Structures are given as C-alpha cells and as structure tokens.
Amino acid sequence: MAGPSVAEFRAVAQPQSTMGRNSGEHWAGSLYMRKLSIYVTWFLAKTPITPNQTTWLMILTGLLAGVVLTVPGFWAAVVAALLVQLYLLLDCSDGELARWTGHTSITGVYLDRVGHYFAEAALLIGLGFRASEVLPDWYTVLGFAAALGAILIKAETDLVDVARARSGLVAATESSAEQFRSRGLGLARRAAAALKFHRLVQAVELSLIVVLAALWDALSGGLAATRVLMVACVVVAVLQTALHLVSILASRRLS
Known part of the structure; x- marks a missing residue:
C-alpha cells in the first residue's frame, strides 16, 4: 500500500495553526x-x-556550530x-514528525526550548573565542556575557x-504581547520591534553576519x-534583556 503523498503529509505536519503563527515561526522557516523540511520529515517518517x-x-548540531566557530578562518565561519541552517531544518522537522506520528510530548516541547537556549549561547561563546584568536581574553568574557x-x-x-501556570492561568496569547497599559510604551515597543536589532543575538541571523565579518577580516x-x-x-544582549523585561511587565501578558 502506497504511503501518503507529500500534500497529504503537509496537511497534518504543517497545519495552518503552526504556519500562521506570528511570533512562534522564524522568518527563515x-x-x-x-x-x-516537509520533504526531510516525510523521509524521516x-x-x-x-x-x-x-x-x-538539533541540539547537538547547534552546539557543534558554536564549537566550529571557535576555529579561525573564513571557511570555519x-x-x-x-x-545553523541544519539546526533550523531539524527544528522544523522534529515538530512536524511529532504531529504526523502523534507522538507529541511535554518532554519534546521542553527539549526544543532547551535546544534554542543551547544553540544561541554556544554560538555567542564560540564568537567570543573566535574574536580572541588564540588564548582566552576579554573577548572570550564578552562572548560568555552575550550568551x-x-x-x-x-x-x-x-x-x-x-x-x-503557577497562578492557575492559561498560557499568554500572542495578542497580549501587543497590549500595553500605556500608549507610549506600546509605541516604543513597536518601534523597537521594527528595528529588529534583537535578532543580532539569534542563531540564524548571527551566523550569517559572522560569515560577513569573517569575509571582511x-x-x-x-x-x-x-x-x-x-x-x-x-x-544588544544587555539592552534587549532590560527592554524585554520592561516590555513584559508593561504588557497584558501577566494579567
């Protein structure tokens, strides 16, 4: 008996509820x-x-990207x-495979989040060692600080x-992140979001900019x-840490 077509597979593995997310889906995805990823997941199934x-x-690939980045030279970058692109591919495929097989789990969600933490931290630490060139120095410290x-x-x-959850409430909605107690803070939040400077410390964007920096060097x-x-x-990491905290406290996410 023939297996499902790619179109049939996509209908289950990539539902509109996932593809239509505003904040949960990376622009590269x-x-x-x-x-x-749908073809890769179709094969993995x-x-x-x-x-x-x-x-x-996915987690191991993200960590490996950070390790490779410590190696000097353009081609290592x-x-x-x-x-990092493979990391993103696997990040798409794990959820698609879970939806197709019905093997979704809290453990899977947790590992996925941990993987994002590890990948971005590893890349920034790797960049710090790369900037140090030979021996750890203040650039290495900056890498750990950014991570x-x-x-x-x-x-x-x-x-x-x-x-x-600890207050007995359901998860915050995407719309609550755009609702602010102050109109001024709402405008400031939208202005900061439009600049998108926070993406500098995100794995996909950072890895591409590192290549440009390595080419220049x-x-x-x-x-x-x-x-x-x-x-x-x-x-950016220090600034965004403070601004993001203020944004959350000023929004309706905790209401």
Missing part, C-alpha cells in the same frame, strides 16, 4: 526552510527515528553557518507562562570586524 531523537540531533544575555531574554519570555587581515561584532552582540 516561513521563507524557505518549511518548504524544504519512514525511518525508526522519533521526534525527540530528532530534537536531540561558513561551516558554522551551514550547521548569558541571550539566555536571560529567552528565560524572560518562558517565565511568563511559568508565572501564569579575510580580505583586510586581522579580526577587526569579528571583534566589532562581538562588542555589538554584548551591547
């Missing part, structure tokens, strides 16, 4: 990765691999960026649902571009 095993592969900021930003988001000699990028990541 919507733009191209979901178009590719014919193998013994489970959704959680796919998530573990390219390989790290490709690993801590990236983790705190994600924790601030996740702790909203923790606080609501390869052409000019030295590590000036990589080091400027490292400093910029720390500034």
